[in-house]
Amino acid sequence: MNKWNECDRCKRSTTTTIGSWFNTQMICEQCQILEHEHPLIEQAKKKEREACLNGDYNYSGIGLPKDLEEISRIAEDIGVPLRKRFEKPLTKEEEKDMVSFLSQYKNNR
Numbered sequence: 074m075n076k077w078n079e080c081d082r083c084k085r086s087t088t089t090t091i092g093s094w095f096n097t098q099m100i101c102e103q104c105q106i107l108e109h110e111h112p113l114i115e116q117a118k119k120k121e122r123e124a125c126l127n128g129d130y131n132y133s134g135i136g137l138p139k140d141l142e143e144i145s146r147i148a149e150d151i152g153v154p155l156r157k158r159f160e161k162p163l164t165k166e167e168e169k170d171m172v173s174f175l176s177q178y179k180n181n182r
């Protein structure tokens with residue numbers, strides 16, 4: 074069943090939300106992809122696994138990095154392709170585009 078929701082992070086409407094690794098937000102696919110490009114993602118996943126192993130099921134994550142919050146919010150405005158493009162898995166080329174886009178973004182700060 075497709076029901077429109079709002080992404081907790083970028084506030085766009087989306088039919089699919091996924092739990093974030095960084096905090097308790099329910100986020101759209103585009104935000105999830107951006108999240109996976111963030112350098113802290115492995116650390117976030119590791120901490121979450123550790124919390125689960127320790128029986129801490131209310132673990133709320135390492136917190137949303139400020140730059141990720143910002144990039145998720147403005148992503149569409151500065152040319153990250155629209156969410157539609159993410160309905161299919163990214164090709165290697167698209168993945169490369171995304172990574173270079175993100176590093177460009179970071180270097181321009």
Ligand SMILES: [Zn+2]
Binds near residue numbers: 080081084102145
């Ligand atoms: Zn989003």
